[in-house]
Amino acid sequence: MTLQEKIRSDLKQSMKAKTEARTSALRVLIGEFGRQLKKELADAEVLAIIRKLIKSEAETLEKKGEPSSEYMQILEGYLPKQASEAEIRAWIEKNIDFGKFQTKMQAMKPIMANFAGMADGNTVKKILESL
DSSP states (O other), X not given: OOHHHHHHHHHHHHHHHTOHHHHHHHHHHHHHHHTSSSSSOOHHHHHHHHHHHHHHHHHHHHHHTOOOOHHHHHHHTTXXXXXXXXXXXXXXXXXXXXXXXXXXXXXXXXXXXXXXXXXXXXXXXXXXXXX
């Protein structure tokens, strides 16, 4: 089952359970799917849409001075588990030879490719700067 199918299935369950906030959040997400050129999206495309919505919500909440919202927490539930700083640092030390790069920041590409959505770019950048 693709992530898009899972979200549609979760919407049906949410509507039956009459959970207003979850139903509303999933409807917004499915509405974003409808705005895409393709009808069926790959999981990576779905995750990109979810991240875009979370970023937008975070910016809105920042202006209001609020830390989080139920809507944002529901969307975050569909993102893969984020790698910890320790996991990222351990992988870098084991797999990256900084001699191949002119600067440490050039190692971002292989690191981000390895963690494919499970690591935040700002976290990786902070780790690289501290090495």
